[in-house]
Amino acid sequence: MEVKEKKVGLENEEYIINMGPQHPSTHGVLRLVVALKGEIVQRVEPHIGYIHRGIEKMCENLTYQQIIHLTDRMDYLSAHINNEAVCLAVENALEIEVPERVKYIRTIMSELTRIQSHQLFWATFGMDLGGLTCFFYGLRDREKILDIFEESCGGRMIVSYNTPGGLMNDIHPNFQNRVKEFLKYFRGVIHEYDDLLTGNVIFQERSKGMGVMTLEQAIAWGLTGPTGRASGFSCDIRKHNPYSAYDKVTFREILYTEGDVFHRYLARMEEMRESMNIIDQLIDNIPEGPYTAKMKPVIKLPEGEYFQSVETARGELGVYIVSDGNKNPFRVKFRSPNFVNLAPLNLMASGSKIADLVAIGGSLDLIIPDIDR
Amino acid sequence: MEFSIYDFSSFTAWIDQSLRASMSPGLAVAIEMLIIGVVILIFYAIVGLFLVYAERKVCALMQNRLGPNRVGPGGIFQTIADLVKLLFVELVPIKNADKILFSLAPYIVIIASFMAMGALPFAKGLHAIDLNIGVFYLMAVSSMGVVGVLLAGWASNNKYSLIGAMRSGAQIVSYELSVGMSLVTIVVLAGTMQLSEIVQAQQYGWFIFRGHIPALIAFVIFIVASTAETNRGPFDLAEAESELTAGFHTEYSGIRFAFFFLAEYINMFIVAAIATTVFFGGWMPFNVYGWEGFNKVMNLIPPFIWFLGKTGALIFLIMWFKWTFPRLRIDQLLTLEWKYFLPINIINVLIMALIVLLGWHW
Amino acid sequence: MKSVIEYFKGIYNGIKSLLVGMSVTGGYFIKPGTTLTQQYPDNRDTLVMFERFKGEVVMPHNEKNEHKCTGCGICEINCPNGTIEVISATEVTEEGKKKRIIDKHIYHLGMCTFCGLCVKTCPSQALAFSQEFEHAVFDRTKLTKVLNQPGSKLMKGVE
Numbered sequence: 001m002e003v004k005e006k007k008v009g010l011e012n013e014e015y016i017i018n019m020g021p022q023h024p025s026t027h028g029v030l031r032l033v034v035a036l037k038g039e040i041v042q043r044v045e046p047h048i049g050y051i052h053r054g055i056e057k058m059c060e061n062l063t064y065q066q067i068i069h070l071t072d073r074m075d076y077l078s079a080h081i082n083n084e085a086v087c088l089a090v091e092n093a094l095e096i097e098v099p100e101r102v103k104y105i106r107t108i109m110s111e112l113t114r115i116q117s118h119q120l121f122w123a124t125f126g127m128d129l130g131g132l133t134c135f136f137y138g139l140r141d142r143e144k145i146l147d148i149f150e151e152s153c154g155g156r157m158i159v160s161y162n163t164p165g166g167l168m169n170d171i172h173p174n175f176q177n178r179v180k181e182f183l184k185y186f187r188g189v190i191h192e193y194d195d196l197l198t199g200n201v202i203f204q205e206r207s208k209g210m211g212v213m214t215l216e217q218a219i220a221w222g223l224t225g226p227t228g229r230a231s232g233f234s235c236d237i238r239k240h241n242p243y244s245a246y247d248k249v250t251f252r253e254i255l256y257t258e259g260d261v262f263h264r265y266l267a268r269m270e271e272m273r274e275s276m277n278i279i280d281q282l283i284d285n286i287p288e289g290p291y292t293a294k295m296k297p298v299i300k301l302p303e304g305e306y307f308q309s310v311e312t313a314r315g316e317l318g319v320y321i322v323s324d325g326n327k328n329p330f331r332v333k334f335r336s337p338n339f340v341n342l343a344p345l346n347l348m349a350s351g352s353k354i355a356d357l358v359a360i361g362g363s364l365d366l367i368i369p370d371i372d373r
Numbered sequence: 374m375e376f377s378i379y380d381f382s383s384f385t386a387w388i389d390q391s392l393r394a395s396m397s398p399g400l401a402v403a404i405e406m407l408i409i410g411v412v413i414l415i416f417y418a419i420v421g422l423f424l425v426y427a428e429r430k431v432c433a434l435m436q437n438r439l440g441p442n443r444v445g446p447g448g449i450f451q452t453i454a455d456l457v458k459l460l461f462v463e464l465v466p467i468k469n470a471d472k473i474l475f476s477l478a479p480y481i482v483i484i485a486s487f488m489a490m491g492a493l494p495f496a497k498g499l500h501a502i503d504l505n506i507g508v509f510y511l512m513a514v515s516s517m518g519v520v521g522v523l524l525a526g527w528a529s530n531n532k533y534s535l536i537g538a539m540r541s542g543a544q545i546v547s548y549e550l551s552v553g554m555s556l557v558t559i560v561v562l563a564g565t566m567q568l569s570e571i572v573q574a575q576q577y578g579w580f581i582f583r584g585h586i587p588a589l590i591a592f593v594i595f596i597v598a599s600t601a602e603t604n605r606g607p608f609d610l611a612e613a614e615s616e617l618t619a620g621f622h623t624e625y626s627g628i629r630f631a632f633f634f635l636a637e638y639i640n641m642f643i644v645a646a647i648a649t650t651v652f653f654g655g656w657m658p659f660n661v662y663g664w665e666g667f668n669k670v671m672n673l674i675p676p677f678i679w680f681l682g683k684t685g686a687l688i689f690l691i692m693w694f695k696w697t698f699p700r701l702r703i704d705q706l707l708t709l710e711w712k713y714f715l716p717i718n719i720i721n722v723l724i725m726a727l728i729v730l731l732g733w734h735w
Numbered sequence: 736m737k738s739v740i741e742y743f744k745g746i747y748n749g750i751k752s753l754l755v756g757m758s759v760t761g762g763y764f765i766k767p768g769t770t771l772t773q774q775y776p777d778n779r780d781t782l783v784m785f786e787r788f789k790g791e792v793v794m795p796h797n798e799k800n801e802h803k804c805t806g807c808g809i810c811e812i813n814c815p816n817g818t819i820e821v822i823s824a825t826e827v828t829e830e831g832k833k834k835r836i837i838d839k840h841i842y843h844l845g846m847c848t849f850c851g852l853c854v855k856t857c858p859s860q861a862l863a864f865s866q867e868f869e870h871a872v873f874d875r876t877k878l879t880k881v882l883n884q885p886g887s888k889l890m891k892g893v894e
Contacts (some may be wrong), residue, residue, distance in 0.1 A: 017532045025615040037535070038702055045734035066815035070852030128615045130606060130700025133760055140771055147785075153866065154787040160850045167534050168851055172787065194757045196697070201749035202607060296857070354536070355702040358616050435760040439772040697760045698753065713746065 014042055016093030023356045025128050032345075032361075039353045044346045047340075052372040054230030059332040064090045064164050064299045067332065072158040074336060075370035077117040078312035080149075081108045083162035085319045088243055089308035090164040091293075093301045093323065101289040102166045107245040108179065108282050109149075109161065109309075111275040115186070116145040117313035118268045118275075121208035121365045126197055129206060129360035134196055143188060144182045151178065155194075164299055166292025178357060179283050183276055190272065191235045198269060211348035211360035214259060219371055221344040224337050225315025226267035237311040249281045261356075261363040268365070300327050314338055314365055338370040381499040403708065409501045413490050417639060421514070424638040431689065432696045442701025443564035447688035454692060462627035467530060474528035479625070481521030486639040488514045493646050494568050496676035506704035508556050511647055514550070515603070518640065519545040522611060522621050525633070529624040540703055547710040548608075551598035554718035558725045559651045563678045572655035579654040587725040592652045594714050594721075596690065599644040601706070603637065606695035610703055625727040645687035649680060652656045653687075654681040770832055784866035789849040793843050794821075794882035801890040803861035806837035810853035811824055811864060815833040817845045837883055844870060845878040 015038075020031040029050035035042040055074060059067045064086070071082035084106055091098055119142040126134020146156040152172045153161040161168055172178075197203045213223060219232035228235045236253045238246040254270040256263040301323035309318040315337025322331040341364050349357045388408075392401040426441065433440025433486060441448030465473065491501040492510055504510050519541060526538020559580050574580075577584045581588050601608035612620035622633045649655055656676035660668045700711065763769050770783060774784075784790070796802050806823040824838040852861045862882075 017531065017536075024618060036536075041542075051529050055866065062815050063813075065852060066850070067811070069815060069852070073848075104876050119536055126699065130609070130613070130615060131698060133432070133436050134699075136438065140437055143771075150788055151785045154785070154789040155849060155850065158849065163855075168855055169787070172785075193760050197699065197756075199700065199752045199754050201752045202701055202705070203707055204752075206699065252776045305425075316724075353702055354616050354703065355613070355700070431764065434767060434770070437763060437769050437771045439770050442774075462784075661865070693757060693761060695754045726844045 012013075014133075016236070019032075019357075020194070025361065027044060027124060027362075027366055030342075030368045030371070032357075033293070033353070034357065035070055036354065041349050041352055041354060041357050044349045044357065046342055046345055048342070048371050050313065050372065052371050053369075055321065055373045056332050056334060059329060060360070061328060063064065064301070064329070067156075067329070068162060068164075069160045069231060071264070071334075072160055072199060073352075073369060074373055075312055075314060075317070075367045076157055077120060077367055078113055078314065078317070079157060079159050080106075080113040080161060081310055081312040083092070084110060084244065085308055085310040085312075085317050087164050088310065089306050089319045089321050090299060090301065092308060093306040093321070094164075095306070096293050096295075097166060098136045099289045099291070100294050101291060102293070103245040104282050104286045105167060105171055105291070106162065106281050107249070108286075109159075110244070111278050112145050112148060115275045115304070116142045117274050117365075118272045121266075121313075122193055122270055124358075125362045125365075128358050129197075129203060131197065131203075134193075137189075137192060137196070143187060144185060147180050148175065149184060151175065153225045155190065161293065165289070165295035171286075176283055176286070179279060183279060183283075187276065193269065196264070204262065206355070207265060207363070208361055209258075210261040210352060210356050212258070212260045213344065213348060215257070216260060221347075222340045222345070224340065225312070226254070226271060226301065227264055227315060227341050229254055230256045230263040230267045232257040235316065237270065237309055237316055243308075243310060249278050251278050261359050264363040264365075285338070298327050300325060301329070309335070312337060314367065315341060329353040331348075334373060336370045336373065338364075338366050342359050342366055342371055358361045380497045382497060385499070394676045397552040406428040409491070411510075413487065413501065417490060417635075418486065420642050421635040421638050422456065423453045424642060425455075425634070428638070428692055431692045432703075435696045437692075440685050443655075450572060456631060459631040461629055464627045464629060465624075467624050470530045471528040473523045475624075476629070478521045478525035478528060481524060482518045482636040483521075483632050484515060484516035485521065485635050486643060489643045490621050490639070492568065494572055494645070494655055495680055496649060499677065500569070500657075503569045505565075505567045507572070508566045508651070509550050509559055509642075512553055512556065512569075513655070515640070515643060516545060518636065521636075522604070525625065529621070531618040533619075534623050535611065537617045537623075537668065540613075541621060543608060543703065544604070544608065547707055548598045548601040551594055551710060551714040552602055554715070554722060555591040555595040555598065556647075556674075557649060558587060558718075558722050561722060561725050561729055562588065564729075568655070569651055572645045572650060572657055575654035575657050577658070577660055579652065579659075579713065585728065586723050588652065590717065590721050591694070592620065592648065594718055595648055595652070595689065598642075598682055598710075598714060599648070600694055601690050601710075603640040603644055603691075604693060605641060607698035607700050608706060609695075609700060610706060613700060615700075641688055641691055642684065645684045645691065646680075647681040648687050653683045654679075669673060772863055784868065786865070786866070786870070787862045788866045789851060790867040791844055791865055791870065792847065792853060792862055792882070793879075794840060794861055795863050796884055796887055797890065800884060800887045802887050803859045803890050804883060805859055805889065806835050806840075807858065807863070809856055809858060813842050813852040813856045815850060816846045816848055816851070818843045836889060840882040842880045842882050843878065844880060845875060856881075877878075 004274040013349065017034050017036060018031060019034055021029040026032065031047040031050065033045040042256055055070050058070060062070070067086055072079040073084050074082055085114060097105050119138045123135045123138020123142070147160050150156045152175050153159040153168070162315040172256050184248045213221070215232040218228050218233045223231065224235045234253060234255060238341070239253045251274050254267045254274065256267060301321065303323055303325045306321045306323070307318060309316050316335065317337055318335030320333040320335070321329050324330040345361065345364070352360070389405065405532055409627055429451070430440040442449035444450040444454045448493040489511055492504060492507050494500040494503070521536045522541045526541070559571070560566055560578055562583070563574050567569060581592050604611045617623070622630055625633060656679050657677070658674060658679050659670040747787060756791045777890040784869050794802050794804060806821055809824070810822045811819045811821045820841040822841065822861070823835050828834050850863070854864060
C-alpha cells in the first residue's frame with residue numbers, strides 16, 4: 001500500500017497538549033485535548049468517561065431507598081440536593097405529602113450544601129488562578145458546615161440523609177445552634193473572600209470578559225445554575241418550580257447579563273449570601289412533627305414516568321424515573337448539570353490563552369463524577 | 374591583627390597578607406578563591422535550606438496552618454530531611470530528552486545565582502570582590518539563570534516544559550529592563566556603580582529616604598520586577614502549577630530538581646540583598662544625622678545582622694506577595710511591564726536626574 | 736487628558752486592591768491564634784467524634800455477651816452493595832420448637848458505602864454505627880468482619 005505523506009507547513013501545525021486525566025486544574029479525571037498555537041488555544045476537546053461507574057444502570061437493580069446512596073456519589077458536593085431530587089421524584093409518584101418539618105430541614109440542608117459547594121468553588125478557583133491561600137480559607141470555612149452535617153447526618157460529604165418519605169433520622173438537638181453560629185461566623189469572614197479575590201485587580205483582569213456566553217448561547221446550550229444565570233438565563237428551579245420549602249421563603253435570583261468568568265464567580269458569591277438569607281428565614285421556624293412520613297418498607301411506584309428537577313449548586317439536576325410497577329425502577333436517567341455545562345467549553349475557550357482555559361474551566365465548577373456518572 | 378565584627382576589612386587583609394607571605398602570589402590567589410568558594414557554598418546551602426523552611430512557615434501561618442512541625446523542634450530540620458530524601462531519589466531518565474542539556478540546565482541556574490553571591494557586600498569589608506561596576510555585574514549575572522530555565526524546558530522533551538520555558542524567556546527579557554532602570558535611578562543618585570561606595574554613601578540616610586518619591590517608586594518597581602525575574606508568584610508563569618503542572622522542571626527529579634528549587638530561593642535572597650544594598654543602605658545601621666546617642670545604640674548591632682535583617686524583611690515581603698495574589702496571565706505580565714513599568718521608570722530616572730542636578734536631595 | 740486620569744486611577748485602584756488583599760493574609764500571619772491545624776495522631780486521646788458519625792457497622796453486645804440480632808436478614812436485603820451476609824442456623828428451644836438464630840453475621844467493610852440502610856431498617860435495632868474511623872489494614876481480608884462475638888446469644892425478649 002502506498003503511504004501518502006501529507007505535508008503540513010510548520011506554521012499550520014498545532015501543538016497538542018493533553019490536559020488530564022491527571023492534571024492539577026481539571027478537578028478530577030477530565031481529559032482535555034487542547035490544540036495550541038503558541039499560548040493561544042485553538043480548540044478544546046473534552047474526553048470524558050474516566051470515572052464512569054454506570055450509576056444509571058446500577059439503579060435499575062436497586063430499590064428506591066438504595067438509589068439514594070448512589071446519587072451522593074454523582075455530584076459529591078451537592079450530595080444532599082441529589083438525594084432530595086430522587087426522594088421528591090418518588091414522593092411525587094406515590095403522591096405522599098411529607099411532613100412540614102422534613103421540608104424545612106431539607107431546605108436548610110440544601111442551602112448549607114450550596115454554601116459549602118460554593119465555598120469549595122471559591123477555594124479551588126482561587127487555586128486555579130494561582131492564589132494558593134484561597135484554598136485554605138475556603139476549606140477552613142467549609143469545615144464548619146461539614147461538622148454540622150456530620151453531627152446530624154453522620155456523614156461529612158456523602159451524607160445519605162434523605163430517604164423517600166422523609167429523613168434518615170431527626171436533626172441533632174444542637175443543629176439549630178450550630179447553624180446560627182455558622183451563619184454568624186461566615187458573615188464575619190465572607191468579606192475576606194472579596195478582599196482576596198473579588199476586588200483584586202489581577203483577578204478582575206484575568207476573569208472579566210473571558211469565556212463569554214451570551215444569553216442566546218446559554219439557552220441554546222442549556223446552561224443552568226450560576227453558569228447560566230451569569231448570562232442572564234433565569235433558570236432557578238427554586239424560584240420557577242419551587243419544591244420543599246422554597247415557596248415559603250423570599251429570596252433573590254442572582255442574574256447577570258455579562259456571562260463571563262467574573263460574573264459566574266460573582267453569581268456564586270452572591271448565592272452564598274442569598275443562601276444564608278434563606279436559612280435565616282427557616283432556621284427558627286422548623287415546625288415540630290415527625291421526621292418521616294409513614295412509608296411501606298418496600299416502595300413500588302405505580303407504572304409510569306416521573307420527572308423531578310431540583311437546583312443543585314451547579315445547575316438543574318433532573319431525575320427521570322420509568323417504573324413498571326416493580327420495586328426496582330425500569331429506567332433511571334439523571335440530567336446532570338455538569339455534563340451540560342461542560343459541553344460549550346470549546347466555544348468559550350477557543351481563541352483564549354492556556355491560563356484562560358484554566359480560569360474558564362474553573363468557573364464552570366465542574367464535578368467530573370457527575371459528568372460521567 | 375585585630376578582629377572586629379564591625380569591620381572585616383582588616384581581617385580579610387590579614388588573611389591575604391599571610392597567604393601571600395608564605396607562598397607564591399598565584400597559589401595564594403588560588404587558595405583565596407578556594408576559601409571564598411567553600412564559604413559561599415556553605416552559606417548558600419544554609420540560606421537555601423533556611424529560606425525553604427521560612428517560606429513554608431510563613432505561608433502556613435498566613436493560611437491558618439502550623440507548617441512543618443515534626444522533624445526537630447518546630448520542624449527546623451524538615452528541609453534537611455527533604456534534601457536528604459531528594460538526594461536518594463532516582464534521577465528518572467527521560468525518553469528522547471537532550472541528555473547533555475538536560476543535565477546541564479540545573480547547574481547553569483545554580484552557577485548564575487552563585488556568581489551573584491560573590492559581589493554582595495555582607496558587611497564592611499566582607500565581600501569576595503568589590504567591582505567598580507558592581508550594580509552592572511549583578512544585573513548581568515542574575516539574568517543568566519534564564520538560560521538554564523530555557524535549556525531545561527527545551528531539553529526535557531515535554532510540551533508543558535517548553536511552554537513554561539518560553540514564558541520564562543519572554544518574562545525575563547522584559548523585566549530585566551525594569552530592574553535595570555530602577556537600579557539606574559539609584560546609580561544616578563549615588564553617582565557610582567561600586568557597591569561598597571553605594572553603601573558608604575548611605576551612612577546618614579538610606580537612599581530610599583534620600584531620594585524622595587523617585588527612589589520610592591524605583592524601589593516598588595524593583596521589588597515587583599525582581600519578583601518577576603525570580604519566577605516567583607504572582608509571576609510564576611514559568612511554573613504555573615495549575616496550568617503547566619510544574620512548568621520547566623516538570624521532568625526533573627531528585628537532586629536536579631533540588632537545584633532548581635534551591636536556586637529559586639537563593640535568587641530571592643540575592644534580589645532582596647541587592648534591594649537592601651541599593652535602597653536600604655546595605656549593612657549600614659540606621660543612623661540619623663545629629664542624633665549621637667541613637668546612632669551609637671544602632672551602631673552596636675553588627676553590620677551583618679543589619680544586612681541579613683533588612684534582607685529578611687524584604688524576603689518576607691516577596692513571600693507575602695506570593696501567598697496573597699493570584700497569578701498573572703502572560704499578556705498581562707507583558708502589559709504591566711511595557712505599559713506601566715517602563716514609562717514610569719523612564720520618567721522616574723529623568724526626575725531623579727533633575728533632583729540630583731538641582732541638589733534637592735540631602 | 737481623560738485617558739491619562741484613567742491610567743493613574745487604574746494604577747491607584749489596582750495598588751489599593753492589592754494592599755487590601757495583603758492585609759488579609761498579613762493579618763492572619765501576625766495572629767498565630769488563628770491556626771486551625773489539628774495534630775491528628777497526637778490528639779487521639781482527646782479527639783471526640785460526633786455520636787452519629789458512621790464509622791463502621793457494629794453489633795452492640797451487652798455485658799452478658801448477648802446481642803439483639805434475630806437473623807431475619809432484612810439488613811442483607813436492604814444493603815445495596817452486598818456488604819452484609821447473614822448465615823443463619825436453627826436451634827431447638829427448651830419447648831422443643833425450632834428457632835432461627837444467627838451463626839455468623841458477616842460484614843464486608845471494604846464494600847460498605849455507609850448509607851445507613853441496614854442500621855435504619857433493622858427491626859430489632861441490633862446494628863449500630865461505631866465512631867471508629869481508622870480502618871486502614873495491610874491485608875484486605877481483615878476488612879471482612881464477623882459482627883456477632885463468638886459464643887454470643889440472642890438477648891432475652893427480642894423476637
